[in-house]
Amino acid sequence: MEKNREKNAGLAKKITQKCKNEVLGASQVDKFALGELVKWPRWRVESDCVHRDFYYGVILEIYTGILDKRPIKIAKILPLGKDIPVKISLLMVKKSDLKD
Numbered sequence: 001m002e003k004n005r006e007k008n009a010g011l012a013k014k015i016t017q018k019c020k021n022e023v024l025g026a027s028q029v030d031k032f033a034l035g036e037l038v039k040w041p042r043w044r045v046e047s048d049c050v051h052r053d054f055y056y057g058v059i060l061e062i063y064t065g066i067l068d069k070r071p072i073k074i075a076k077i078l079p080l081g082k083d084i085p086v087k088i089s090l091l092m093v094k095k096s097d098l099k100d
């Protein structure tokens with residue numbers, strides 16, 4: 001039992017150290033291509049109800065920004081039907097489920 005605890009503690013330490021050295025969302029970068037159609041959620045409150053709506057757009061750029069003093073991958077996306085791009089954490093972006 002004690003060996004398992006030591007092993008788990010060592011593994012947790014390795015994972016924590018690795019995460020400290022990486023940009024948050026870096027593992028998602030290879031999943032997307034510029035020009036790809038994607039979706040992301042937004043919350044909307046009506047009266048006492050909370051709704052989650054999905055928005056769709058095209059990836060224009062993926063870059064590293066700073067959020068709360070931590071580097072994070074951000075997607076610059078042009079929403080469908082809009083002229084002004086939005087910036088969203090790459091962790092929130094998913095591949096589009098829209099059909100042709």
